[in-house]
Amino acid sequence: MSVIELALRVFIVDDEPPARNRLRDLLSDCSDQLALVVVGEAGNGQEALNKLMEIPADVVLLDIRMPQMDGIELAQHIQKMPKPVLIPADGPIQSPAKWPPVIIFTTAYDVYAIKAFELHAIDYLLKPIRLGRLFEALTRARDAVPVQTAVLRELLPEPRKFLSIHERGKIHLVPIEQVLFLRAELKYVSVRTAEREYLMEESLTALEKEFAARFTRVHRNCLVAKEAIGGFEKGGGEEGEGSGWMVRLKGLDEMIAISRRQQHIVKEFG
Numbered sequence: 686m687s688v689i690e691l692a693l694r695v696f697i698v699d700d701e702p703p704a705r706n707r708l709r710d711l712l713s714d715c716s717d718q719l720a721l722v723v724v725g726e727a728g729n730g731q732e733a734l735n736k737l738m739e740i741p742a743d744v745v746l747l748d749i750r751m752p753q754m755d756g757i758e759l760a761q762h763i764q765k766m767p768k769p770v771l772i773p774a775d776g777p778i779q780s781p782a783k784w785p786p787v788i789i790f791t792t793a794y795d796v797y798a799i800k801a802f803e804l805h806a807i808d809y810l811l812k813p814i815r816l817g818r819l820f821e822a823l824t825r826a827r828d829a830v831p832v833q834t835a836v837l838r839e840l841l842p843e844p845r846k847f848l849s850i851h852e853r854g855k856i857h858l859v860p861i862e863q864v865l866f867l868r869a870e871l872k873y874v875s876v877r878t879a880e881r882e883y884l885m886e887e888s889l890t891a892l893e894k895e896f897a898a899r900f901t902r903v904h905r906n907c908l909v910a911k912e913a914i915g916g917f918e919k920g921g922g923e924e925g926e927g928s929g930w931m932v933r934l935k936g937l938d939e940m941i942a943i944s945r946r947q948q949h950i951v952k953e954f955g
Contacts, residue, residue, distance in 0.1 A: 693719065693823060696742035697726040698733045698759065699791065700751040708746055708791075708814065715820050730754040734762060734849065734856040741768075742786045744826045746810070749792045754858075757841040760788050762849040764834045766856065787829045789822050805836045844895050848876055850883040859883060861899065865913045865934050866941060867892055869906040879936040901954075903932055904944045910934075917943075917951045 695712060699705045705726050712723055725740045727733035729751065737745070745763065749756040768784040790802065790809040802809045808822050808829065847858040859876060868875045869889040876883040893900065893908055900908040913934045920931035920940060930948050931940040943950065 691720065693721040693826065694724045694741060694743045695721055695823070696724055696733075696737060696740065696745045696786070698728075698730075698745060698751075698756065699726075699748040700728050701748075702728070704748065704791075704812075708819075711814060711816055711819050714816055715823060719820065719823055721823065730759040730762070730847075731856075731858050733759060734766065734858070737763065737766065737786075738854065738856060741784075744787045744789060744823065746789050746791055749790050749794065754846055755841070756790055756792075757837055758845050758847070760790075760832065761834055761837050761841075761845065762847070762856070762858070763788070764831070764837070765849060767851060785831045787826045788832050789826065801840055805832070805839070807832050807836070807840075844899070848883075848885060848887075850876065850885050852883065857883065861896065864910060865937055866907060866909040867900065868908075877937070877939075901950055903941055903947050903950060905946075907941055909941060911954070913937075914954050917954075 697705050697708050699708070705728070709723060709726075712721060715721060724742055725736050727736055730753065733745075745760075747756040747760060751759075764785050766785070788807070790807065791812060791814060792799070792809055793812040799809065799811070808825065810818055810822060845861060847860055848864065850857040850859055859878065863878045864876055865879060866875075866877050867889060868877070870884075872886065873884045874887050874889055874892065876885060889906065889908065893902060896908075899910055899912075901911050903909050909932060913936070915933045915935040918931050918933055918940065919929050920942070930943040930951055932943055932950075933940055
């Protein structure tokens, strides 16, 4: 019985069509010696997340320098995505894809920035991409360990520009600048914008640390955007809290209770 070589599923993310076309050509050349199939491509982060929810991929070739959201932040959102359940029936695909997929960054960064990738054993392709180097990266990808979110945050210490929300089989990217407050509710965090509310599974403590410059804690279970604070009013407060202060947010009718421990913000922002 002959052994069927499993095709490596490759997904391309780059905001420049010529760059995506070049990668497709190089991948076509690689396919002469390595079983692979290009399962899709995207020109921005939202498109990439939407397609990866439906198209299983083993490897994502991901450009770093992209408008709106760079590749390192996009990689963080990809790591948090649930595994796709839809597997294409056509093409040389014989097994479910590993998840999360292996990320290979494509970059024109200088040598000093690249040292960070080498330090964490993260594979990258330096533009202009060479055929031999791409072949080596894809060959290693079969046994590579997916990059950890914590490592990605070290590479990009700045806060994310978006929160990724999983809802009804889709990914919503919510700009952090639109978020008015974040409130812990059981195992979820409620993300409130002027238009609607979302739920996501993240730690409120971790969010407070990441977005310390944008949000302030008003209660043990709630962070509010500093720029969204419209004023303070005396209210009933929560039973046992005793402060009686409420924060009024711009563009929202809902008032947020301030705990006794956090009532100092009335003076700081008042």
